[in-house]
Amino acid sequence: MDLKKTTIKVGILTISDTRTPSQSNIDSFDSSGQNLIKLINDSNVIESAKVVQYDCVTDDFDLIQAKMTEWCSERKVDVLLSTGGTGLSPRDVTPEATLGLVQKLIPGISQAIINESLKFTPMAMLSRAVSGIYEKTLIINLPGSSKASEECLYVVASVIPHAVSLIKDEKQISKQFHKQLNITGHNESRIPEYVTKIACRHRESPFPKISMKSALSILKEHAVLQYTENNKIKYPTVWIFSTGDELESIKDSHSGYIRDTNSLMIKQILEQDNYKGQIFNHGIIRDNWDDLCKHFEEAFNNADILVTSGGVSMGEKDLIKHVLKDHFKSKIHFGRVNMKPGMPTTFVTLIFKDKKKYIFCLPGNPVSAGVCTHLFLLPYLRAVSGKKLIIHSLKAKLTHTIKGLDIRPEYRRALLTYENGELYVSCLNSHQQSSRLLSFIGSNCLLQLPSSSKITNVESSAIMDVILIKSIENTYIAPILKEMNLCIEIIKKQAILSNTKNEKPLLYSCIEDVLHLMTENIFVAKTEIIPTECAMGYILYSPINSSENLPQFQASIKDGYAIKYGNNWFKKSNVFNVVQVSVAGTVPSCQKEIGEGECTRISTGAPLPPGANCVVQVEDTLVKTKSSDGQVEITIAILNEPKLFENIRSIGSDISIGQRLLDQNTVLGPFEIALLRSVGCKDVEVYKCPSIHIVACDDNSAYAISHKLKNMLKVSDFKGNIFNQSIFKRLTKSPKQFDFVFDYDNPIIIFCGNVDEFCNDNVESHIHISNNTRKISLGFGRMFIGIEEKSVVFLHINTSDSESIYNCVHLFILPFLRFITGRKKIISSIKTKCNMSSEYLPIDKFEKAELHYENGDFKVTCFTMNHQSCLVNMPSSFEEINIKLKRENITELDAIVTENSDCYFIHY
Ligand SMILES: Nc1nc2c(c(=O)[nH]1)N[C@H]1C(S)=C(S)[C@@H](COP(=O)(O)OP(=O)(O)OC[C@H]3O[C@@H](n4cnc5c(N)ncnc54)[C@H](O)[C@@H]3O)O[C@H]1N2
Numbered sequence: 001m002d003l004k005k006t007t008i009k010v011g012i013l014t015i016s017d018t019r020t021p022s023q024s025n026i027d028s029f030d031s032s033g034q035n036l037i038k039l040i041n042d043s044n045v046i047e048s049a050k051v052v053q054y055d056c057v058t059d060d061f062d063l064i065q066a067k068m069t070e071w072c073s074e075r076k077v078d079v080l081l082s083t084g085g086t087g088l089s090p091r092d093v094t095p096e097a098t099l100g101l102v103q104k105l106i107p108g109i110s111q112a113i114i115n116e117s118l119k120f121t122p123m124a125m126l127s128r129a130v131s132g133i134y135e136k137t138l139i140i141n142l143p144g145s146s147k148a149s150e151e152c153l154y155v156v157a158s159v160i161p162h163a164v165s166l167i168k169d170e171k172q173i174s175k176q177f178h179k180q181l182n183i184t185g186h187n188e189s190r191i192p193e194y195v196t197k198i199a200c201r202h203r204e205s206p207f208p209k210i211s212m213k214s215a216l217s218i219l220k221e222h223a224v225l226q227y228t229e230n231n232k233i234k235y236p237t238v239w240i241f242s243t244g245d246e247l248e249s250i251k252d253s254h255s256g257y258i259r260d261t262n263s264l265m266i267k268q269i270l271e272q273d274n275y276k277g278q279i280f281n282h283g284i285i286r287d288n289w290d291d292l293c294k295h296f297e298e299a300f301n302n303a304d305i306l307v308t309s310g311g312v313s314m315g316e317k318d319l320i321k322h323v324l325k326d327h328f329k330s331k332i333h334f335g336r337v338n339m340k341p342g343m344p345t346t347f348v349t350l351i352f353k354d355k356k357k358y359i360f361c362l363p364g365n366p367v368s369a370g371v372c373t374h375l376f377l378l379p380y381l382r383a384v385s386g387k388k389l390i391i392h393s394l395k396a397k398l399t400h401t402i403k404g405l406d407i408r409p410e411y412r413r414a415l416l417t418y419e420n421g422e423l424y425v426s427c428l429n430s431h432q433q434s435s436r437l438l439s440f441i442g443s444n445c446l447l448q449l450p451s452s453s454k455i456t457n458v459e460s461s462a463i464m465d466v467i468l469i470k471s472i473e474n475t476y477i478a479p480i481l482k483e484m485n486l487c488i489e490i491i492k493k494q495a496i497l498s499n500t501k502n503e504k505p506l507l508y509s510c511i512e513d514v515l516h517l518m519t520e521n522i523f524v525a526k527t528e529i530i531p532t533e534c535a536m537g538y539i540l541y542s543p544i545n546s547s548e549n550l551p552q553f554q555a556s557i558k559d560g561y562a563i564k565y566g567n568n569w570f571k572k573s574n575v576f577n578v579v580q581v582s583v584a585g586t587v588p589s590c591q592k593e594i595g596e597g598e599c600t601r602i603s604t605g606a607p608l609p610p611g612a613n614c615v616v617q618v619e620d621t622l623v624k625t626k627s628s629d630g631q632v633e634i635t636i637a638i639l640n641e642p643k644l645f646e647n648i649r650s651i652g653s654d655i656s657i658g659q660r661l662l663d664q665n666t667v668l669g670p671f672e673i674a675l676l677r678s679v680g681c682k683d684v685e686v687y688k689c690p691s692i693h694i695v696a697c698d699d700n701s702a703y704a705i706s707h708k709l710k711n712m713l714k715v716s717d718f719k720g721n722i723f724n725q726s727i728f729k730r731l732t733k734s735p736k737q738f739d740f741v742f743d744y745d746n747p748i749i750i751f752c753g754n755v756d757e758f759c760n761d762n763v764e765s766h767i768h769i770s771n772n773t774r775k776i777s778l779g780f781g782r783m784f785i786g787i788e789e790k791s792v793v794f795l796h797i798n799t800s801d802s803e804s805i806y807n808c809v810h811l812f813i814l815p816f817l818r819f820i821t822g823r824k825k826i827i828s829s830i831k832t833k834c835n836m837s838s839e840y841l842p843i844d845k846f847e848k849a850e851l852h853y854e855n856g857d858f859k860v861t862c863f864t865m866n867h868q869s870c871l872v873n874m875p876s877s878f879e880e881i882n883i884k885l886k887r888e889n890i891t892e893l894d895a896i897v898t899e900n901s902d903c904y905f906i907h908y
């Protein structure tokens, strides 16, 4: 059958209020529609096509759909080209009408139109046109203007005949077409660029798989501290890109497209680690040589470190290493690491305009990108930030036996817990595919497992190395709160408030009771809906389930060939005809069904063609025959017998519709946000952070304290706004004095300063305290909680002593803020060992100390001016110390983690 002999029936549907003839608009002339007809019928712009239907309708959803349905259902046309109604004006509804109708989207067509049109005008960005299939008709939205619709027709004209034949499922025609493609080379203009390159690409990776240890020592060699002119550490600027044709940055989802999770996730991991340099997320670069060169050059002009994700394995579109090596003449220090996940991780340096640049190319699978950010990029950035501990690793006892090790040393997402002074690690999640972001959820560490070449199982109770990837706070650390006698001991030197006449005194002996009282049924925590990408550190208000399957269709795990595996196939022949190419970002319906002896070249993440049931990686194949110019492969040989379903991700295997993604009260970090974004969850409902207004009363020392308080709250995990109000020398009689706080939802107002002033009788009129207000006396001050709709917390701190304020913030205010913003864990405490000499006696109940980790134990050094990262709950008397000291001169102390410590804690 000759392709040219089949006539393709085209319908032109003009959609326009002004060009549709009506009584009030008799002179309308549809120049676009007429021009398209001329181009197709007279100039043969689309091979073998004729316009057989033409109509003009107004921008009316129902009318458009009615006309489309009529032409498609009655098989009047093979191709329906609409012109008009794709813009942003309120009347433009062509894309919506088309979307409502089509059964399959073909995003690539509209994408190609936009890409091409962008060369002429940036206005192309505003096009919302879509393309897809309804029944057996291909529908393409073209823009309205005559010039633009003509340009766009030229872009898509060449693919229309082939698309039509696939849609009609005319296998014979399709085969003929592929034959032409592969053998004659006459139709080269139709062959995507990546197809022609295949025979020239590596079939075996040229990069040796080096060990993790070697990779880290290479990184260390290149981690050189830089200094500014005034001798301060100079933190390198980091630029991050995701790469891939299949990725979408826009929020709307198109079938087949993959939402870009990686660039933002990498940035947020660095931010969470408090990296001090500048970090820029520059979104997506397409798998296109020139684009990669252009964007990388821009990165080298502006940044010291370039981070990419994707495009580093064995596919024909994996260009990153080639661009860096051939175009930028850079040095690839390693291109593969013997690890799972993250094997293709690549580290490159180059001299650009006399400056050294460092490039981290991470794999595209989201889990691999996340794991490798923790294992390579973060340690490197910590090193060039002058930190001592660049990998946060701990030893923990395995809670169960692990069988089925991988041949590569593996980093599994696992849970580290802390119980009675011991660390335990468990890895009960067996779904650890590198595309499955869910494996990060509920995990807080990477469990290092050896290669199966060394041992077969790891036994329960083995002591394992784990690397923290979240806060240890997310583990359950035995709370010492119960022992904490807040009112009596927290700040001993301060007197407990005596009762005032109109206030029922409430004295609580335990901070948990206080927090409970403050929050239960009184302070109604507000929630808000915010964009998912901005939700770092917020707490989820309600659980989230997925509304999508991921992947949405069977997809390949490797770059290779999809084949139909049948019994005894190997005995017949191991040679396969390459009949088509499947790339990520398309849908299975773009492919024809493959039969025995045929294969589809396929890239990682691309849809499996109908009929295929396994993927053979490219390394296990040879090119058998090529086209006469040597550019195109025609047949390949498969070297090892594959297994059924090998290298295939089944529908919904990463995430299935309805599956629970996150529980309520989950702290949203980089992985949680990436997970939500991967299934198109654009907004989340989170606990709203109150605004805090700090008011210094009375004198200058209170003023200084109020600033210290603000700084301490600012560096904490609290995300709300904090305002310092100016000093109030005297509380005036005017109740309006604090009215400003009512402009905020659930504000918190903290007074610092003289308590007597505060307790004056007139105070209640100042701060709108009514009879319903809950009043609590605390060791260091008092608290008033409004329970009316406009509930306000007034906290009065009666201190002018900066040590006490530190304790007060970490033991009381921050736990309170965590509580009301939805955190499950409001205080982080740990059992530590301490060499305490009885020469030093604690002055306060809680002393600042330095927390560190040594030989499997947490230790504290008390009475040090070094990095103070915890508060230690001190023995209260001589006798107590002596009793504890008798045992091996080691005192066991409870420590409350206060600072974002360099060592082992990514705190809160
Ligand atoms: N024949 C072989 N195939 C593959 C090998 C191999 O050795 N031989 N290695 C596999 C391994 S291991 C990994 S990991 C992946 C990584 O490959 P790339 O870095 O080239 O990544 P891509 O192919 O571009 O993408 C892989 C996968 O991840 C999705 N992706 C990519 N970027 C993003 C992003 N920013 N956000 C969300 N998802 C992303 C992409 O769509 C693919 O599905 O290669 C194996 N193949």
Ligand code: MOO
Residues within 6 Å of the ligand: 339, 340, 341, 342, 343, 344, 363, 365, 368, 434
């Ligand atoms: O090593 Mo690749 O990172 O996941 O599977």
